[in-house]
Amino acid sequence: MWKAIQAAYEAGGDIMKIYNTDFEVDYKADESPLTEADQASHNILVRALRELEPDTPILSEEGNHQSYEERSQWNKFWLIDPLDGTKEFVKKNGEFTVNIAKIKDGHPATGIIYAPVLDTMYYGDKKQGAFKMTQFSKKAGQLASLEEFRREAQAIPISQSSAQVKVVASRSHMSEETKTFIQEIKDQGHDVETLSAGSSLKLCLVAEGSAHYYPRYAPTMEWDTGAGQAIVEAAGGKVEVADSSEPLVYNKENLRNPWFLARL
Incomplete structure (x- = not known):
């Protein structure tokens, strides 16, 4: 390798x-x-x-x-x-x-x-x-x-102490579903910080412990996520189909991914 x-x-x-x-x-x-x-x-x-x-x-x-x-x-x-x-x-x-x-x-x-x-x-x-x-x-x-x-x-992941829940999301083009996800965390009494990054670096932020969640409620393809998912899971995290406990799978007939949530 x-x-x-x-x-x-x-x-x-x-x-x-x-x-x-x-x-x-x-x-x-x-x-x-x-x-x-x-x-x-x-x-x-x-x-x-x-x-x-x-x-x-x-x-x-x-x-x-x-x-x-x-x-x-x-x-x-x-x-x-x-x-x-x-x-x-x-x-x-x-x-x-x-x-x-x-x-x-x-x-x-x-x-x-x-x-x-x-x-x-x-x-x-x-x-x-x-x-x-x-x-x-x-x-x-x-x-x-x-x-x-x-x-x-x-x-x-690198151990980090923070009172905030950190969510990777686009600051300029945040979907309504992502806004709802963040609001649900706030409703549980948590302070939320929104982080922004391009490409698969969003998954890397989760893997390294810089972010707690990366909700992706928008289209991606398998090549966008495969490497990042492997790294997140190797770090002890999960990349699961949104609203389920099923991991993203690969080599589907349609190479487009469903919406997903990455988390440690």
Whole structure:
């Protein structure tokens, strides 16, 4: 898995080269933005993962999406979002990530998230736990294995004491359902602080203990959440379908996620 972490870091480096230029923005059929950085990252990740596990299928946001008839035969696969948060990339606010997840039997077993501008690497595996390494670029050259990374990284969640309940939500475009969720917490007598972050960093805030809840009552796709869910669950948290105790599952016929709630 160390090679996959290295691939995320390499992809982040290529993304930053483009980020620091006057890049052009195209738009997909659904009007979501697309840049050359998305494709550059995709190419790096696919090449590295195929070298790592030649026989393991890859499902990428920027790749050809295989038919459900073909995907239904997979018991494991790589799920990647080469540039999660392209809108944040275009705005140049730094809140975008490279996401790699290993899905086994419909559940995220391992997750890797690298935030290039923040230079922060997250890793989570149900058997090994969850970890965060800041200033990753300064340490990457000194690390030679996943074991060394885990020894040098900070285990998460990080214990934090706060009288407030912290909820990750959009300050500018908060849905009515999210407002209701927050109001219900307030009605229980809690003071609520609203945090904001782009891309899968919202799930990382929950995993590291900086936020208690991330209610997502808006559309997401499987590649948006796979890596983050693996990290949250490795940290001891849960990512469940809204108003249920069922975890998000993967490799569905329709790759769109239902609404969900992430929490520690």
